Amino acid sequence: MKPIIRFPAVNRRVLLSSLAMLPVLSASLHSTSAVAQAQRDPLPSWNDGVTKSSILDFVARVTAQNEPYFVPVEQRIATFDNDGTLWIEQPMYVQLAFALDRVKAMAPRHPEWKDKQPFKAVLEDDMKTLAESGERGLVELVLVTHAGMTTDEFAKIVSDWLATARHPRFKRLYTELVYQPMLELLAYLRANGFKTFIVSGGGIEFMRPWTERIYGVPPEQVVGSSIKTRFEMRDATPVLVRLPEVNFIDDKTGKPIGINEHIGRRPIAAFGNSDGDLEMLQWTTLTGGARFGLIVHHTDAEREYAYDRHSHFGRLDKALDAAAINKWTVVDMKKDWKRIFPVD
Amino acid sequence: MKPIIRFPAVNRRVLLSSLAMLPVLSASLHSTSAVAQAQRDPLPSWNDGVTKSSILDFVARVTAQNEPYFVPVEQRIATFDNDGTLWIEQPMYVQLAFALDRVKAMAPRHPEWKDKQPFKAVLEDDMKTLAESGERGLVELVLVTHAGMTTDEFAKIVSDWLATARHPRFKRLYTELVYQPMLELLAYLRANGFKTFIVSGGGIEFMRPWTERIYGVPPEQVVGSSIKTRFEMRDATPVLVRLPEVNFIDDKTGKPIGINEHIGRRPIAAFGNSDGDLEMLQWTTLTGGARFGLIVHHTDAEREYAYDRHSHFGRLDKALDAAAINKWTVVDMKKDWKRIFPVD
Numbered sequence: 001m002k003p004i005i006r007f008p009a010v011n012r013r014v015l016l017s018s019l020a021m022l023p024v025l026s027a028s029l030h031s032t033s034a035v036a037q038a039q040r041d042p043l044p045s046w047n048d049g050v051t052k053s054s055i056l057d058f059v060a061r062v063t064a065q066n067e068p069y070f071v072p073v074e075q076r077i078a079t080f081d082n083d084g085t086l087w088i089e090q091p092m093y094v095q096l097a098f099a100l101d102r103v104k105a106m107a108p109r110h111p112e113w114k115d116k117q118p119f120k121a122v123l124e125d126d127m128k129t130l131a132e133s134g135e136r137g138l139v140e141l142v143l144v145t146h147a148g149m150t151t152d153e154f155a156k157i158v159s160d161w162l163a164t165a166r167h168p169r170f171k172r173l174y175t176e177l178v179y180q181p182m183l184e185l186l187a188y189l190r191a192n193g194f195k196t197f198i199v200s201g202g203g204i205e206f207m208r209p210w211t212e213r214i215y216g217v218p219p220e221q222v223v224g225s226s227i228k229t230r231f232e233m234r235d236a237t238p239v240l241v242r243l244p245e246v247n248f249i250d251d252k253t254g255k256p257i258g259i260n261e262h263i264g265r266r267p268i269a270a271f272g273n274s275d276g277d278l279e280m281l282q283w284t285t286l287t288g289g290a291r292f293g294l295i296v297h298h299t300d301a302e303r304e305y306a307y308d309r310h311s312h313f314g315r316l317d318k319a320l321d322a323a324a325i326n327k328w329t330v331v332d333m334k335k336d337w338k339r340i341f342p343v344d
Numbered sequence: 345m346k347p348i349i350r351f352p353a354v355n356r357r358v359l360l361s362s363l364a365m366l367p368v369l370s371a372s373l374h375s376t377s378a379v380a381q382a383q384r385d386p387l388p389s390w391n392d393g394v395t396k397s398s399i400l401d402f403v404a405r406v407t408a409q410n411e412p413y414f415v416p417v418e419q420r421i422a423t424f425d426n427d428g429t430l431w432i433e434q435p436m437y438v439q440l441a442f443a444l445d446r447v448k449a450m451a452p453r454h455p456e457w458k459d460k461q462p463f464k465a466v467l468e469d470d471m472k473t474l475a476e477s478g479e480r481g482l483v484e485l486v487l488v489t490h491a492g493m494t495t496d497e498f499a500k501i502v503s504d505w506l507a508t509a510r511h512p513r514f515k516r517l518y519t520e521l522v523y524q525p526m527l528e529l530l531a532y533l534r535a536n537g538f539k540t541f542i543v544s545g546g547g548i549e550f551m552r553p554w555t556e557r558i559y560g561v562p563p564e565q566v567v568g569s570s571i572k573t574r575f576e577m578r579d580a581t582p583v584l585v586r587l588p589e590v591n592f593i594d595d596k597t598g599k600p601i602g603i604n605e606h607i608g609r610r611p612i613a614a615f616g617n618s619d620g621d622l623e624m625l626q627w628t629t630l631t632g633g634a635r636f637g638l639i640v641h642h643t644d645a646e647r648e649y650a651y652d653r654h655s656h657f658g659r660l661d662k663a664l665d666a667a668a669i670n671k672w673t674v675v676d677m678k679k680d681w682k683r684i685f686p687v688d
Contacts, residue, residue: 220421238600283575
């Protein structure tokens, strides 16, 4: 297995020069005419072009009453992948960064980890050895750091971590590194009667503490991977204890399964960025009626990252080929997005 | 194990005499003054008294802005059991009646069932032998009749069956044998900003085809037991195939687990009728803030059924004791409900 964790060399000069441009962009966006423009344009961070048009056309089509492609409000279900579709997933999944930090925080209570892989590698910041521990090593890290506490305790641990942890390149909170154009898209769909769901390979309980505040997606509209829990009465108080046992992996073929289990009807629009989203896009679009599939292609190494067919996280290979065949919209991040992050 | 299926002797005279009263009730409900009354009273099928007051008081309390027990709209989650709480569950769970009918419908393709239990018992209407096959026999029946087709095909099978199958005593469609007072309660809670969920031990895919039409509860707000599914491409069309393997049992301690998995936040109100709902009621109410727990106690053998501590379906024993300790509202169906079914 190839090393799965490789921090890209940060080109500080490029980063700084692009940061220097921000006040200009920011000022223009907040000028009076820009605000007026934004009121007319529901997707102000999207450049005009075929990508943006495909979204606007689809929404116009399914909301036009008495037209052939009209879809009743209750059937307007849209599903969004999270990592790489709504927020950053490089240089590693945010949840993995969380797990590594948790290992370090928990280490004093686990002196044996100093000599035990994959914990030793984490404690020594030895990403190469960690990568060599493979998927089995990563699953072990996730289970150890995500289990053994109640669901309420875990939600607090996640919230506390997200309140302070910063992205290694952008030095921002992870919740600031969400994609502004996708926030606008979520709001635009909801304004048109859509119910927006997250359907992510990430942990369902890792997302729920913050998705409502950041994306406007409430906990009951978040689908994700999960571990098993056990109901217990502790001092006459009911708790759910998180167990070190995988319950469900909401990735690849797991996404349609998770959608069916949680939502119980087929989405009419799905948004992803990697091969993990292929089956969700197939499930959503390869059926009758007006359907919309969209893939975010990360093409902007300067403002964010550029990766696809050979990436360790968020690999986009088969789904990119399928997009061409199935006429899914492919976002060229560099070309289609005026801004990447809300802070830009 | 005691026989689990025993059709109660129907007292035809009582049934007919109560049916004879219906036009009177019906007429009074639709008179002008009754309509005006209904407009003022959100729960017209509930008799005045402590039960009804406890509901009205709770809703008033959590919706009064700037008061100590105010609950923001997004946290107003209410969960309802289905069998025995929203619709009839005697003389057997509706889903079991469905499974038995399915065995008969599928029998021509399974000649071996003539000599194989528990199928033989079903085909011969031998309820005693069927009951002796125990839980294992019933699970086998359910898996055989609920698996092997796609999710879309299963939804159609359920809808077709419910369109014609009739209750043995009331001779009505099962979807007509839902509780009118509970329909009013669902609507009343929604009118006060609650999101209403079903959390049932019954099959999630057995409920979803009709809960929106009958209860106003959309598929994505239905939690239930499930079997595993497999994603497949069939002639370039994606399908989910139902497998004869249990995925999740949404009963007893499974209810808080299912609530956490599907909803991701704790309800503030929960409604049940049996020991299967005990842990859901504990999870909902034994915590800080304004909380509401309610148990439907079936006390009306004349208009519906009377059963509790020793019933084969919907046994209410531990949860009835817990209701007294935890101050949950207990509905005395005979005393508290003016009408039972919408058709009354």
